[in-house]
Amino acid sequence: MSTWIARHVQALLGALGRLARMPLATVLTVVVIGVALAIPVALALVVQNARVATGDFRNAIDFTVHFKLGTPLARAEQLARKLRQRPGIDTVIVTPAAQALQEFRRNSGFGEALAALQDNPLPHHLLVRPLPEHSTPTEVESLRRYLTAWPEVDIVQLDSDWVRRFNAILDVLRRGLWGGMVVLGLGVLAVVGNTIRLEIQNRRAEIEVTKLVGGSNAFVRRPFLYTGVLYGLGGAGLAALLIWGGVEYLGQSVAALATQYGSKFSLAGLTWRDTGTLVAIGAILGWFGALISTGRHLRRIEPRA
Amino acid sequence: MISFDNVSKRYPNRREALSNVSFSIGAGEMVFLTGRSGAGKSTVLKLIALLERPTRGTVMVNGTNTGTLPSRKIPAFRRQIGVVFQDHKLLMDRPVYDNVALPLIVADTPLREIDKRVRASLDQVGLRDKERALPSELSVGEQQRVGIARAVITKPRILIADEPTGNLDPELAMEIMRVFKRFQEVGVAVLVASHDTHLIDQFGQREIVLDDGTLLSAGIAVSGEPFRISATAPPMPELPNIEARR
Ligand SMILES: Nc1ncnc2c1ncn2[C@@H]1O[C@H](COP(=O)(O)OP(=O)(O)OP(=O)(O)O)[C@@H](O)[C@H]1O
Numbered sequence: 397m398s399t400w401i402a403r404h405v406q407a408l409l410g411a412l413g414r415l416a417r418m419p420l421a422t423v424l425t426v427v428v429i430g431v432a433l434a435i436p437v438a439l440a441l442v443v444q445n446a447r448v449a450t451g452d453f454r455n456a457i458d459f460t461v462h463f464k465l466g467t468p469l470a471r472a473e474q475l476a477r478k479l480r481q482r483p484g485i486d487t488v489i490v491t492p493a494a495q496a497l498q499e500f501r502r503n504s505g506f507g508e509a510l511a512a513l514q515d516n517p518l519p520h521h522l523l524v525r526p527l528p529e530h531s532t533p534t535e536v537e538s539l540r541r542y543l544t545a546w547p548e549v550d551i552v553q554l555d556s557d558w559v560r561r562f563n564a565i566l567d568v569l570r571r572g573l574w575g576g577m578v579v580l581g582l583g584v585l586a587v588v589g590n591t592i593r594l595e596i597q598n599r600r601a602e603i604e605v606t607k608l609v610g611g612s613n614a615f616v617r618r619p620f621l622y623t624g625v626l627y628g629l630g631g632a633g634l635a636a637l638l639i640w641g642g643v644e645y646l647g648q649s650v651a652a653l654a655t656q657y658g659s660k661f662s663l664a665g666l667t668w669r670d671t672g673t674l675v676a677i678g679a680i681l682g683w684f685g686a687l688i689s690t691g692r693h694l695r696r697i698e699p700r701a
Numbered sequence: 702m703i704s705f706d707n708v709s710k711r712y713p714n715r716r717e718a719l720s721n722v723s724f725s726i727g728a729g730e731m732v733f734l735t736g737r738s739g740a741g742k743s744t745v746l747k748l749i750a751l752l753e754r755p756t757r758g759t760v761m762v763n764g765t766n767t768g769t770l771p772s773r774k775i776p777a778f779r780r781q782i783g784v785v786f787q788d789h790k791l792l793m794d795r796p797v798y799d800n801v802a803l804p805l806i807v808a809d810t811p812l813r814e815i816d817k818r819v820r821a822s823l824d825q826v827g828l829r830d831k832e833r834a835l836p837s838e839l840s841v842g843e844q845q846r847v848g849i850a851r852a853v854i855t856k857p858r859i860l861i862a863d864e865p866t867g868n869l870d871p872e873l874a875m876e877i878m879r880v881f882k883r884f885q886e887v888g889v890a891v892l893v894a895s896h897d898t899h900l901i902d903q904f905g906q907r908e909i910v911l912d913d914g915t916l917l918s919a920g921i922a923v924s925g926e927p928f929r930i931s932a933t934a935p936p937m938p939e940l941p942n943i944e945a946r947r
């Protein structure tokens with residue numbers, strides 16, 4: 397057992413030593429693997445952060461109900477009271493046309509031009525906000541239909557449409573992410589496999605002699621598997637560093653931006669658990685790439701006398 | 702220890718390198734394998750070391766039929782045989798110590814045991830003080846002796862050597878042969894392929910003669926006394942003589 401451990405330690409040290417003896421090639425390979433691993437992880441973080449950022453108003457679905465011009469304010473207020481009786485309604489705010497016009501004058505900068513108007517072109521309107529727990533798509537839809545059915549109502553506007561669209565885009569991205577991860581994972585396998593193939597070629601004489609004196613395929617393969625694992629670990633470590641650096645770098649400006657919009661949002665990076673998973677995936681990809689490569693290329697090297 | 706029974710070997714797309722060759726070698730025998738270049742000497746050794754399998758016939762080595770041994774058992778099989786190559790096949794970028802230790806390392810031998818055996822093995826070939834040197838820092842004869850130390854470190858019962866004295870001066874060649882002789886004296890079956898008839902004559906051991914893939918003479922075992930001329934294999938000062946006797 398201790399011999400077995402000693403052999404593995406020896407294979408590991410041997411692999412480390414060989415990598416250290418050709419630093420440039422090793423660094424290049426690790427960088428390629430690191431970038432290939434960092435890309436999908438960074439995308440995943442973007443999607444995750446975007447979901448968190450939009451999460452605040454995800455359920456805050458507001459309706460703006462515009463009445464037809466000429467609808468009396470009393471009628472609008474009556475309907476508002478009726479609406480407040482409905483279950484699942486959080487708030488209903490009545491904005492009379494006069495007030496809407498005043499606000500519009502103040503905010504739009506068209507004050508002078510609007511003053512010239514004889515009649516108020518704006519209708520009375522309601523702001524309707526359902527309770528968050530009653531904001532499922534079906535409930536929202538049924539509320540919309542209920543509001544539209546009133547004869548006094550001109551337009552029912554659902555203010556959360558853009559949030560929905562944004563979330564839909566995120567969903568597409570998230571799904572695309574899986575595809576991207578698979579492709580880049582295969583890329584890592586190819587990079588490790590090819591690097592190992594070159595190393596097998598370089599060490600052909602050594603492999604032949606080892607087999608000549610009775611080294612089994614498993615014995616010959618061992619150091620290459622360690623090399624693959626080391627590449628994977630190195631690449632994953634670099635990817636984690638890149639992500640960590642990126643989050644540090646962007647975090648401040650994102651937080652500042654969020655504060656401007658009155659949000660407490662801050663950019664989330666990788667948790668320790670995420671980092672562990674990333675490193676494990678890197679190691680497994682490296683090992684598997686080496687396994688495939690040695691399986692294909694080692695068997696062909698048979699000793700000749 | 703070694704027996705060939707009607708063995709033929711055909712390399713891919715080639716005529717037969719060996720045709721119906723039969724002979725056997727017992728434990729503690731030292732045998733020379735001779736014949737012109739291309740006669741099939743290396744082929745015989747490759748069949749014994751299971752670097753090749755026979756096309757026809759049976760090769761038995763240490764109780765194993767090499768023709769039917771599953772591939773995955775070949776490494777363990779090779780560990781029972783010591784092989785010395787003409788081009789010694791040393792790892793030039795590793796110290797002598799590592800080269801000699803390799804057969805034990807691949808057999809997962811405990812480190813302490815390896816240490817002991819490497820020293821003993823280097824002692825046997827008189828290279829104890831060179832264990833840290835790289836093969837490139839050694840003379841050709843010393844490199845050949847490192848190859849022998851590596852071949853015998855597993856204490857094999859069979860030792861085979863392909864032209865081990867090929868490019869050595871006569872004195873060095875003689876010295877190498879004496880090393881082989883010592884292993885024979887402790888019961889190892891030794892088979893040495895060589896066309897150095899002069900050297901072979903000096904040892905007077907049994908001689909197996911090949912010519913163009915066929916067995917010309919299987920020789921007769923010389924028991925006990927070294928340096929006596931074998932009965933059926935008369936001295937052959939020049940290689941053309943083999944041709945003449947056909
Ligand atoms: N791997 C191979 N593939 C095809 N033919 C081969 C191979 N090895 C040897 N041969 C052929 O088989 C025949 C016997 O070769 P072998 O190497 O056994 O001769 P040898 O007696 O060892 O010669 P030498 O004294 O020159 O080493 C030769 O004709 C050679 O060309």
Ligand SMILES: [Mg+2]
Nearest residue numbers: 742743744863
């Ligand atoms: Mg030969």
